[in-house]
Amino acid sequence: MELDTSPHLKDFREEARTWLEENVPGERRPESDGPEVREYDAEWHRRQYEGGWAGIDWEPEYGGRGLSLIEQVVWYEELVRAKAPGRGIFSVAFGHAGPTLIVRGSEQQKAFHLPKILKGETPWCQGFSEPDAGSDLASLRTRGVVDGDELVITGSKIWTSYAQWCDYGELLVRTDPDASKHKGLTWLIMDMRLPGVDIRPITSIDGWPHNCEVFYDEVRVPLTSVVDRIDNGWSVAMSTLAAERGPGFLDQRLELIVMVDELIDHARGTGLLRDDAVADRLADARAAAAALRSMAYYQVSTAKKGESPGAETTAIRAFTVQLQEQLTRLAIDILGAGALEWHPWTRRWLVDFAAPIAGGTKDILKNIIGERVQGLPR
Template sequence: MVDFREEVRTWLNEHAPTEPRPRADAAAMREFDLAWQREQWEGGWAGIAWPDEYGGRGSSLVQQLIWHEEYARAGLPSMDACFVGLNHAGPTLIAQATEEQKSFHLPRILRGQDIWCQGFSEPGAGSDLASLSTKAELDGDHFVVTGQKIWTSFAMVADYQELLVRTTRGGTKHEGITWLICDMSSPGIDVRPIRTMDGQAEFCEVFYDEVRVPVSNVVGERDAGWRVAMSTLSFERGTAFTASQVQLARLVEQLIEIARDCTGPDGRRPAIADEELACRLATARAEVSALRAMTYAGVCRNLTAVQPGPEGSMLKLYYADMAKRVARLAMDVLGADGLRSTPLRERLVDWSGYYLHSFGASIGGGTSEIQRNIIGDRVLGLPR
């Protein structure tokens, strides 16, 4: 795998974008992300986890781990506007879609032609996704969709959406849900960006006012959408947080570097000379090593597993809590300088933005409370 790692590192060094990724301008961000996806496609690196028969790289789990590590080490974002198409919608189509659906959508995702967003969460159905109420009523050869989704990343620039709707009432709440391909240009869709406390607006509310979706856009079977949505687990295979933990490790090392140069709380010595800050920095470095060990253990476990087990919730919980601690540590090391962007290795780091954004780590992808419930119930076997 040494040769593979060197191949990945060399290609990324030669082809990764050199300009910063736009975030304030949605149109510019879309074009940037699609251009980078096209670059990966042309270089043979698109769809690192996708089977080769569907245009992907078909890489082994260990090769995926290496790719994510080197990708993060190159300073590239772990999540951009192409994330949902590559990691959720695309794999679900591979596992559950018709050949006609696959032949149209899969090449467009890999080649950087389309962006997908995810229409799962609702104001009353976030962590309890099966409580969703957005309805789709059958009208001839179309479903008529009415309702609302929220926290839909990149909906303002998306071409298509993986949309969960309720098509039948009665039975358990997991029954009667259908997975639809929704064209985001359809009449009746209203997308409203949500500005978060870090100043960004990548999340959106999406409202559906009698939106017509062809029955031919059902993926899997009608009323079996819960099973279809869960099928993406077989493609994630434990590498989901690899890039995030590598980026966190880089950030800790950067903070140690900064602490040697900036003035500490006493106004006289470097921050790293402060005993409390030095201890917290050392602890953060040790915790990053523990996080990396947990990641590797999870990958090894999944090499022989049919699908990932509940142990992944331990990694998610540990990462979320640590990300917030490191963000707070950064603000304590920098003091007042943390309120403005700081030069670091020929680029600016928005430390205050990172601090504000860190709170979302314990919400996105399943709240920390939900992760603790999963660990207690499915890993430790505690009573409900």
């Protein structure tokens, strides 16, 4: 699929490019663990919303523009080209909480939460993984017990990104302990400021608290916060993961392509491109990035035809995390000590150690590809 042939899309791209040139923040995102991080991210999303660039493919009744996913991809491409700030602590809100509510939430839930997400008012986190339930998510033990018109939540979650700054969380709990592990689960909207929620940031290898451990001590959540219905949470979680591994994070994949091109330009400018070994590695990375772009366009084409994301989204995610690893290693090898000065490679080098683990290890992803895409035995 080619995105540049339509006159409408060319005009849309030019409009987006002009707006970004005039509005991308000049100051870098704060590198601290204080409230200024949330303030910076919220201001950037609020600016996009006021400019008409938030939720491009979301329905107008919830604050979006009601355009197609193709326009959304054009916007993503221009964002990364302009080196605009990413979603930051709003990654979960835009990447899969919002998309999950769009397809599985009640009208009341959508009307309340979606406009707040688009306006940059309410960052979300994801309460899925537990100390003993990571890639095997269905083994989770955090309990939700129905008590009148409330669910009483007890348990803990870990690797909850940006929980310390978030107002809401997408929480997966076990509501029927006697059902098989993929059944009896419930997906609910968790107000992270409720009594009994204890958020403990975890400092990562790069010195920044990306993740948190969260404890729930008899937290009382109204049943109106349940998305879809009680005990059908695994189905809802599959919608969440389809968004996460599908179009929901296209911008982060497209960013990798820009990073490869930057490395090539640097190698050319410093003469490193004359080294055959460096040139070969850069060529491999650029080919992989081009393949990733094709995969992104394939996902858009599939979604445009109204088809639901399938198991192939797992293959795309597995390919993406491998490219992340390959690219950061290549950048450090090429830049050497210069990587300490060229943001963001040193931080990415540390953060990308988690890429093959977060969201399901690459080994689990390969098992899924083998069984569900290639039809291999378990």
